[in-house]
Amino acid sequence: MIEDNLEFRITTPLMNSLFDDIEHKTLSPLSCLKEFDSHWTVEFDLPMVGKKDIKVSFDGNTINVEAKLKQKYLEEKLGKITKFEYFKKSISLPEKIDIKKATAKFQKGRLEIKIPKKTTGHSIKIN
Numbered sequence: 001m002i003e004d005n006l007e008f009r010i011t012t013p014l015m016n017s018l019f020d021d022i023e024h025k026t027l028s029p030l031s032c033l034k035e036f037d038s039h040w041t042v043e044f045d046l047p048m049v050g051k052k053d054i055k056v057s058f059d060g061n062t063i064n065v066e067a068k069l070k071q072k073y074l075e076e077k078l079g080k081i082t083k084f085e086y087f088k089k090s091i092s093l094p095e096k097i098d099i100k101k102a103t104a105k106f107q108k109g110r111l112e113i114k115i116p117k118k119t120t121g122h123s124i125k126i127n
């Protein structure tokens with residue numbers, strides 16, 4: 001006999017950051033992480049969000065983005081309607097970052113954050 005009311009929960013931190021969180025009414029936005037010689041660029045797609053409703057914070061080498069939707073987003077799956085109110089995502093960066101020099105811009109639903117890498121040495125030009 002197959003149970004109709006089975007519920008599966010994935011509780012590892014990695015999996016929680018990849019998928020929408022129905023319980024907390026949050027969507028996981030699409031994101032892109034790019035590495036350059038001197039900095040990282042992280043981009044988030046945040047449609048239906050106003051600039052003033054975005055919160056960016058750092059916890060060590062982890063960047064956290066949370067944004068409130070202008071209006072609730074409704075999704076129906078298997079006859080059940082879920083209302084989402086926020087975007088939320090955390091991304092860990094593999095190297096030391098200089099959060100004091102991080103910059104962000106938000107245009108047309110896309111948040112771009114530029115985070116410089118911390119430099120630990122000094123180089124000189126050879127003539």
